[in-house]
Amino acid sequence: MLDAICTYDKTHPKIYSIFEFKLLPETEIDKLRYSLLCPVCKQKAYFRRASKDGKQACFGSRYHEKDCEEFNPSASKSEEEKQLAEVEQIILEQDSLLIDFSKPVISRKKSSQTEPAEEFEAQKERHTVQERYLTKAVQSSKSNKAKPQSAGLDEENNLPEVSKQGLAKLLTSLLRGSSLASSDLWIYTSEKHKWRAKNLFVNIKDAQPTENNAPRMYWGTISHADKTLNWLNPAEDRSVGLPVSKYREQLLSRFDIDEPTDVEGAGFILFGKCVFSKDKKRKYIYLWGNDLQYFYLSKV
Ligand SMILES: [Zn+2]
Numbered sequence: 001m002l003d004a005i006c007t008y009d010k011t012h013p014k015i016y017s018i019f020e021f022k023l024l025p026e027t028e029i030d031k032l033r034y035s036l037l038c039p040v041c042k043q044k045a046y047f048r049r050a051s052k053d054g055k056q057a058c059f060g061s062r063y064h065e066k067d068c069e070e071f072n073p074s075a076s077k078s079e080e081e082k083q084l085a086e087v088e089q090i091i092l093e094q095d096s097l098l099i100d101f102s103k104p105v106i107s108r109k110k111s112s113q114t115e116p117a118e119e120f121e122a123q124k125e126r127h128t129v130q131e132r133y134l135t136k137a138v139q140s141s142k143s144n145k146a147k148p149q150s151a152g153l154d155e156e157n158n159l160p161e162v163s164k165q166g167l168a169k170l171l172t173s174l175l176r177g178s179s180l181a182s183s184d185l186w187i188y189t190s191e192k193h194k195w196r197a198k199n200l201f202v203n204i205k206d207a208q209p210t211e212n213n214a215p216r217m218y219w220g221t222i223s224h225a226d227k228t229l230n231w232l233n234p235a236e237d238r239s240v241g242l243p244v245s246k247y248r249e250q251l252l253s254r255f256d257i258d259e260p261t262d263v264e265g266a267g268f269i270l271f272g273k274c275v276f277s278k279d280k281k282r283k284y285i286y287l288w289g290n291d292l293q294y295f296y297l298s299k300v
Contacts, residue, residue, distance in 0.1 A: 001018075001038065001039075001045065001058065001059040001060055001061065001070050002017055002018050002059070003015050003016065003017050003018070003039045003059070004016055004018075004021070004036040004037065004038070004039060004045045004047070004059040005036070005037040005038075005039050005042070005045075006032050006035050006036055006037075007035045007036075007037060008031065008032050008034075008035040015039060016032075018057055018058055018059055021047060021057075021059070022047075022049065022050070022057040029047065029049075030224070033046070033047045033223055033224065033235070034223060034235060034238045036059065037061075038061045038063075038064060038068060038070050039070070040064075040068050040069055040070045041061075041064055041065035041068035041070070041071075043061050043063035043064055043065060043068070044061060044062075044063045044221070044235060044236065045059055045060065045061040045063075046059070046060055046061065046062075046221060046222075046223060046235050046264060046265040047059055047223075047264070047265075048060065048261060048264040048265050048300065049261050049264065050261070051259065051261040051262065052258075052259060052261075055261075060265050060300060062175045062221050062265065062267050063175060063176075063177070063221075065177075066176070080172050080176060083168075083169045083172045083173065084172065084173055084176050084178055086165075086169065087165065087169055087170065087172075087173035087178055087180060088173070088178055088179070090163045090165070090185070091178070091179055091180060091183045091185055091197075094162075094163055094185070095185065095186060096162050096163075096185065096186035096187070096188060096194070097162065097163045097164075097165055097185055097186070097187055097188070097197075098162050098163070098164050098165075098187075098188040099164075099165065099166075099167065099170070099187060099188065099189055100164040100165060100166050101166075101167070101293040101294060102293065103165075103166025103167070103168065162188070166296075167269050167295075167296035168296055168298065170201075170269065171219055171267050171268070171269040171296055171298055172267075172298070174201060174203075174219050174269070175219070175221075175267050175298075180197055180201065181197070181198065181201050181203070182197075182198050183196075183197040183198060184196050184197065184198065185197040187200050187217075189217075189271065200216060200217050201216075201217050201219060202216045202217065202218050202219070203218075203219060203220055203236060204218055204219065204220030204234040204236040204237055204240055204285075205220070205236040205237045207237070207240055207274045207283055207285060208274060208283070209273075209274050209275050209276055209283070210273070210274065213273045213275070214273070215271055215272055215273045215288050216271075216272075216273070216274065217269060217270070217271050218269070218270055218271075218272060218274065218285050219267070219268065219269040219270075220234045220235065220236045220267075220268060221234065221235045221236065221265060221266065221267050221268070222234060222235065222263045222264060222265065222266045222267075222268060222297075223235035223238075223264070224260060224263075224264050225260040225263050225264075226260070227260060229244070229248060229252065229257065229259075229260055229263075230243065230244060230245040230248060231243060231244065232244055232263060232268070234268075237283075239281065239282050239283060240274075240282070240283045240284070240285065241282060241283075241284055241285075242268075242270070242284070242285050242287075243284055243286065244287075246287075246290045247287060247290045247291075247292050247295075250292045251292060251295065251297075254292060255297045255299065256299075257299075262299060263297065263299065264300070265299075265300040266297050266298060266299045266300060267297070267298040268295070268296065268297050268298070269295075269296050270285065270287050270288075270294055270295040270296070271287070271288045271294035271295075272285050272286050272287045272288045272294065273285070273286050273288070274286075
């Protein structure tokens with residue numbers, strides 16, 4: 001995307017080319033970057049500075065409409081389409097879905113880094129726990145299923161399976177505007193906890209502290225990070241921040257993040273709680289248990 005519409009001045013939106021935008025003073029960029037839209041489909045856009053490894057500064061959007069001409073047909077697009085279709089099918093055909101937090105994260109890890117044995121063991125353990133959740137979820141789904149209305153239905157052949165999906169696919173689906181965000185699908189986040197999808201998934205622009213600090217699955221895109229990579233700032237609402245210092249090292253290593261530009265434009269989803277700052281002017285999203293299995297980042 002070579003241009004973006006800036007709606008910072010709502011009555012006089014301005015079109016910036018990437019070449020002029022990247023030359024603006026840093027304070028100006030930080031002021032305007034929250035107000036960028038795709039010039040074609042008018043969806044939320046982001047700005048990425050040039051990175052040290054030679055990537056040019058650019059505009060982009062994770063929210064392009066399906067037929068937007070700025071959304072280049074590419075390998076990543078067709079992979080996204082596949083993931084979208086998969087989730088849509090679950091929404092249409094099934095009544096519940098289990099989130100598989102143990103799904104391995106595919107990141108381009110440097111080959112010199114090896115997985116510490118402890119982490120591996122922890123993942124194995126998690127996986128076993130998730131398997132148990134699944135079995136339970138399937139069983140309870142079966143036992144809760146009401147008898148079919150029509151006597152002609154073969155109950156055995158009409159029982160739903162509980163599908164398992166990792167955060168990556170769910171995030172793709174949400175970003176691309178699937179019906180997941182408004183669906184009545186039951187989502188299991190653990191053996192004991194299930195939620196209607198529409199009550200669980202919250203876009204960052206709608207994030208509000210909940211009664212009893214109940215967690216939600218917050219999702220959106222990252223505008224930029226602070227220089228020390230202790231804060232991630234969502235693009236959708238500048239009053240919301242993700243303090244990541246408590247799990248910063250793991251986060252950087254798991255998602256192969258070296259510098260703040262690496263996260264600009266990234267999609268994210270995390271299970272956590274939203275709380276007000278002391279002066280109530282800002283909202284923070286805290287990761288549940290500071291446990292990185294509940295956090296997924298999809299870099300550009
Ligand atoms: Zn677009």
